Amino acid sequence: EAQVTQNPRYLITVTGKKLTVTCSQNMNHEYMSWYRQDPGLGLRQIYYSMNVEVTDKGDVPEGYKVSRKEKRNFPLILESPSPNQTSLYFCASSAGHSGANVLTFGAGSRLTVL
């Protein structure tokens, strides 16, 4: 089944404790992206990647890092999480990287930073 898999689905952590949210897709998609969803704000893009070793900032990249060493994986790294990073995170992928491409989303990762 074609899918985007995120882990963990739920995580509670404390301020400053580094964490990584993994994202993997099995569709050989070139484009991958991370969004955060907050009430009343919709989805905002954190980082995106157009291919292996090619990443760029989205609208809200502060406090996050990403890497794209393999085509299928695009982990989101929070080096020193803070409470304002408490949010619902989605990874998504698409075959191409123009605005006409349909995104396939993961099920989401709910992160709470205490």
Added chain:
Amino acid sequence: AQSVTQPDIHITVSEGASLELRCNYSYGATPYLFWYVQSPGQGLQLLLKYFSGDTLVQGIKGFEAEFKRSQSSFNLRKPSVHWSDAAEYFCAVGREGSARQLTFGSGTQLTVLP
């Protein structure tokens, strides 16, 4: 830069009633327009999309949307709502040549009364 406005934060309808969710966009050229649905605990799923051609597009689950250039709108409609349609709905706009892909609206939460 493009933007998307969903003026209704929350809508409540009775099962069997008709539904219209509003979406207005701001973009200089012809945009790519999408509606996604997010069911509780799930990722986002594409309902329908508009790129060009016929301004009335059909999607999954009996939904349709109409692109009105003069009003910069892309409203989502369904003639008869089912209880399983209760979810959050997001309108999104993409543009050609943009690797940042989509800009999402803030979402409309739909409640369906029995």
